[in-house]
Amino acid sequence: MNRTMKPAALSVPALMAHAVNTPDGLLQAPRADAGNVSAQLTEVGASIKALREDVMPKAEEALKLAAKGEKLTDELKASIDKVLGDFNAASANHQKLEGKLEALETSNLDLAQAIAGAGTGGKSGRVSAGRELVDSDAFKAYSAAGAQGNFKFDPKAAITSVAGSGGGLSWTERDTTPVNIARRQLFIRGLLNVVPTAAKAVDYSKQVLRTNNAAMTAEGAALPESTYGWEQAQASVKKIGHHINVSEEAMRDSTQLAGEIDGELSYGTDLAEEAQILSGDGTGQNLSGLITEATAFAAAAGLPNTDRIERLRLAILQVTLADYAADGIVLNPTDWAAIELMRETSTGAFLFGVPGTAAAPALWRLPV
Numbered sequence: 483m484n485r486t487m488k489p490a491a492l493s494v495p496a497l498m499a500h501a502v503n504t505p506d507g508l509l510q511a512p513r514a515d516a517g518n519v520s521a522q523l524t525e526v527g528a529s530i531k532a533l534r535e536d537v538m539p540k541a542e543e544a545l546k547l548a549a550k551g552e553k554l555t556d557e558l559k560a561s562i563d564k565v566l567g568d569f570n571a572a573s574a575n576h577q578k579l580e581g582k583l584e585a586l587e588t589s590n591l592d593l594a595q596a597i598a599g600a601g602t603g604g605k606s607g608r609v610s611a612g613r614e615l616v617d618s619d620a621f622k623a624y625s626a627a628g629a630q631g632n633f634k635f636d637p638k639a640a641i642t643s644v645a646g647s648g649g650g651l652s653w654t655e656r657d658t659t660p661v662n663i664a665r666r667q668l669f670i671r672g673l674l675n676v677v678p679t680a681a682k683a684v685d686y687s688k689q690v691l692r693t694n695n696a697a698m699t700a701e702g703a704a705l706p707e708s709t710y711g712w713e714q715a716q717a718s719v720k721k722i723g724h725h726i727n728v729s730e731e732a733m734r735d736s737t738q739l740a741g742e743i744d745g746e747l748s749y750g751t752d753l754a755e756e757a758q759i760l761s762g763d764g765t766g767q768n769l770s771g772l773i774t775e776a777t778a779f780a781a782a783a784g785l786p787n788t789d790r791i792e793r794l795r796l797a798i799l800q801v802t803l804a805d806y807a808a809d810g811i812v813l814n815p816t817d818w819a820a821i822e823l824m825r826e827t828s829t830g831a832f833l834f835g836v837p838g839t840a841a842a843p844a845l846w847r848l849p850v
Contacts, residue, residue, distance in 0.1 A: 529572050530569065530572045530573060534569065536565050540558065540561055540562050540565065541562065543558065544558065544562060620634065658738065660742065662742075662746075665749055666753065668752055668753065668756045669756075669812070670756050670759050670760050670772075670812065671752075671755065671756060671759060673809075673810055673812075674759070679719065681719065682718070682719050683716050683717065683718045683719060684716065684717045684719070685714060685715070685716050686714075686715055686716075686717065687712045687713070687714060687715070688712060688713055688714075688715040689710070689711070689712050690711050690712060690713050691709060691710055691711030691712075692708075692709075692710055692711075693708055693709035693710070694708050695707060695708045695709075696708060720758075720767055720768070720769055721767070722751055722754050722755050722758070723751060724747065724750055724751065725747075726743060726746075726747065728743065758771060759771055759772065760772055760773060760812070761773045761774065762774060777800075777804065779793075779796075779797055779800065780800060781793070781796045781800075782796055782799055782800070782803075785799075789824075790817060790820060790821050791821060791824070791833075791845070794811060794845060794846060795846050798846055798848070808848060809848065810848055810849050810850075811845055811846075811848050811849070811850045812850075813850055818843065818850060821834075821845065822834050
């Protein structure tokens with residue numbers, strides 16, 4: 483099991499007691515000692531210099547013999563091979579020591595920076611509260627006096643948030659998501675079957691006559707005649723749209739602008755379409771909406787019609803008596819709120835149950 487250890491913050495009294503009883507050497511920043519490696523590097527460098535001075539005369543002698551066409555003596559050849567081997571080994575060791583020394587120096591620098599930023603989120607150039615306390619003249623005097631009596635420490639902020647200090651690095655945050663004007667939820671189109679078309683008009687047949695004379699008929703008697711009739715009708719395709727003018731510079735300067743404009747234009751088109759589907763009057767370029775095409779409400783005689791709930795039930799009855807089946811109720815939000823706020827006269831309880839109970843809006847077994 484792995485655990486991440488978090489640094490624990492000491493209180494000022496605990497920090498003072500720790501500092502007073504800690505040897506001075508331990509209060510300093512620990513270092514990875516590179517001195518031994520540096521000494522070894524010096525020794526190896528001197529050895530390389532001696533080997534170079536030893537091999538050069540032998541190499542010159544070998545070159546002279548080669549120029550004369552003479553062979554090297556076995557003794558000279560063995561001597562050169564030995565010196566070259568020692569020289570190569572010393573050079574390789576020298577490179578390793580140089581790399582080790584560089585790594586130690588880098589580690590020392592990183593460690594010094596980490597210690598300098600301890601307790602401050604690792605930011606270099608800042609002194610922790612503990613370091614400032616231990617290095618203060620007041621604490622040194624207090625410690626030299628045997629840690630007796632009272633001690634007052636006033637920390638000093640080296641960097642503040644004002645301009646000219648740390649304020650130049652303090653920036654406000656920016657949220658790139660705009661707070662847009664609220665958008666209405668659109669429901670009406672979802673109640674209908676939508677079929678795409680590529681034509682400018684859609685022709686269809688509409689039944690306009692049904693005279694049903696079906697009746698019980700005696701054997702041999704003529705059957706009564708019923709009458710039916712249809713006529714052709716046409717629905718013109720209408721266009722809903724709008725536009726906005728935007729400069730090329732604005733579009734290039736903001737990659738987000740195009741998406742925001744597209745969203746607003748699409749919502750505006752859907753909102754206009756919603757209004758046309760529901761209440762378009764059918765004139766000019768307007769659609770003929772559901773309210774325009776519907777038969778006007780007429781309450782059935784002899785039934786209660788005193789509030790919204792009763793009136794909606796009578797509307798469902800009217801649809802049923804016209805041989806249709808109601809599949810949903812579309813209401814203004816204010817009317818629906820008024821219905822949900824209705825209470826029983828005797829107990830004062832809400833008619834639609836506990837307000838905190840989650841339930842989909844429904845009335846007379848139909849979704850609202």
